[in-house]
Amino acid sequence: MNASIIVLVAYITWILVLLLGLASYRSYMSLTGKFRGLKFKADGSDVPAFGNRLTRAQANCVESFSFIGGxxxxxxxxxxxxITNGLAYILMGARLGQSxxxxxxxxxxxxxIRFAFFLIQFGIVAFWLVKLFAKFL
Incomplete structure (x- = not known):
């Protein structure tokens, strides 16, 4: 496997890890009676601070997947x-750092700090797009 494939698989794995963490957190909240019912708001605004941050971190990974994974x-x-192999691990490090x-x-x-990590990812993807356009146009 090359770096691009490894990072793509790692990115998807990170999304699943966060999703599992979120499902576990929400299950814990329901089972311990700290949250009544089984319906949670998609934005995490109805749970304590860590639950909100976990919800947003997972959602942010999914939102960014369209341009990074794409x-x-x-x-x-x-x-x-x-084109992508040289910076793929740096991008993944920035993605993990942001989360x-x-x-x-x-x-x-x-x-x-999160914004700085995002800008690293954005810059790398923009650089890749310029290189890809140059190759195919």
Missing amino acids: VLLVAIATDSTA IVHLISTSTLAIQ
Whole structure:
């Protein structure tokens, strides 16, 4: 496997880990009586702070998958992973960093750090898109 494939699989795995954590958290809240009922708001606004952060971290990964996973899939499908391999692990590190900071805190500093991690991912994907356009247009 090459770096692009490994990162694509790792990204999907990270989404599933967060989803499992979210399902476990919500089950715990319901089973212990800390949350009445089985309906949770999709944005996590109806659970304590950590539950809200976990909900948003998982949703943010899914939201970002469209442009990160999409470009990785294009590179893999067109045998263009030479374009994406070099920065793939850095992108995944930034993705993990953004999620972990999101889980830890929503302080002003944490939000700025998360944004920096997002900008790294955005910049890498934008760079990849320029390279892919240059290759195919």
